[in-house]
Amino acid sequence: MNLQKAWDILKDNGFKETSKRNQILELFVNDERYLTARDLLDVMQKDYPSMSYDTVYRNLATFVSLGILEETELSGERHFRMQCESDSHHHHFICMDCGKIKEVPLCPMDLLGAALPAYEIDNHKFEIYGRCPECK
Amino acid sequence: MNLQKAWDILKDNGFKETSKRNQILELFVNDERYLTARDLLDVMQKDYPSMSYDTVYRNLATFVSLGILEETELSGERHFRMQCESDSHHHHFICMDCGKIKEVPLCPMDLLGAALPAYEIDNHKFEIYGRCPECK
DNA sequence: TTTCTAATTAATAATGATTACGATTTACAT
DNA sequence: ATGTAAATCGTAATCATTATTAATTAGAAA
The missing domain is CATH 1.10.10.10 (Winged helix-like DNA-binding domain superfamily/Winged helix DNA-binding domain)
Incomplete structure (x- = not known):
């Protein structure tokens, strides 16, 4: 933004x-x-x-x-x-060295299907941690 | 345990x-x-x-x-x-009212494939938040 | 069983992040 | 230009967590 x-x-x-x-x-x-x-x-x-x-x-x-x-x-x-520019829902890889992120255009909620019937789902968090190519 | x-x-x-x-x-x-x-x-x-x-x-x-x-x-x-008893890797739904959890036998990392080439992946976090059937 | 030693704990103080508060300043609508 | 609510300053308070030091305790060895 x-x-x-x-x-x-x-x-x-x-x-x-x-x-x-x-x-x-x-x-x-x-x-x-x-x-x-x-x-x-x-x-x-x-x-x-x-x-x-x-x-x-x-x-x-x-x-x-x-x-x-x-x-x-x-x-x-x-x-x-x-906040990211991209308007489509996504998640982040976060480099624990430099703090920069990379967008991951995948959401595990899409694949959850009816795994949680009767549950009210308000939110979710999916983050991947590691080191980016520059820091590796 | x-x-x-x-x-x-x-x-x-x-x-x-x-x-x-x-x-x-x-x-x-x-x-x-x-x-x-x-x-x-x-x-x-x-x-x-x-x-x-x-x-x-x-x-x-x-x-x-x-x-x-x-x-x-x-x-x-x-x-x-x-720690959960189940030995297979899984994630959690967490009820924000009562704090109880439900195991979700799905890991988004399985589906990531080669989405992050050249990245060193050390860890990840996937949690779902909401309210369980008892609290809803 | 008694003794010894390192691990553990108690009590409290220190730290570090975050929030709160009263006084002052500022943006901006009129 | 003026009035007023919003924003900021300076600082203190709060809350979670960690550190410190002295006392206690578990478990091994005599």
Whole structure:
């Protein structure tokens, strides 16, 4: 997702345009890795020394709830990255060295069929972990 | 996994038999839900008021490393349950109300084929979340 | 059975991530 | 230009988890 699209979504939902918000978004646009709140803060405090945890976490929560960012938990910490462009449902290979992802256009739910009758299925998670060709 | 099997594994690896360890194991044998460290502590402090966090976490780590317990992260907290009896690789539906699981004898990795050439695959996670027939 | 030693535990403090709060500042509609 | 709700700052609080040190205990060896 690009910056413009993210701002369109924010504006549509009545959120104001601020420089902090913009820098957080720019950071995600320019970095395809999964980042933690601390990663963000460290980078951003170079430009905005007064950036606070509250601002970071509040905006991350906003972005996730609006579908601008996606979130996953890696080794006990919450990680965030820009929502993928591709509109078709997919899953991710995640490189545990560099944090970059590769889309996997396959969903195990398609193959589940009637394996869980009478169960209400709300959500699912499928992720593959390892090392990408560059890091191997 | 039953209590005897768990102790066999512990003894084989040189771990001593203690009442605290035994109670933690008994708790998991008698509860098929995913439990947090705090869940454990709350229950156990009724019988062993002096049970400490250290003991809980240290033993949980031991049990996981020996394959006695399995672990997953649910809504930001580590959860544990007894390792399944079934020896074949499988995944889990997890009820977000009661915490009970249902085994799903399907692995998406089987269907991945050569979708990720040149990638080193170390691990994967596939979980389905929702509500079980009893909780629905 | 007694003794010895390393493993285990208790009690508590420290850490690290995340959330909350009151005061201040800012975006933007009027 | 002004008013107001939203956003941010600075900091403190909270929550899960890990570390520390001293005391206790299991199990081996005498």
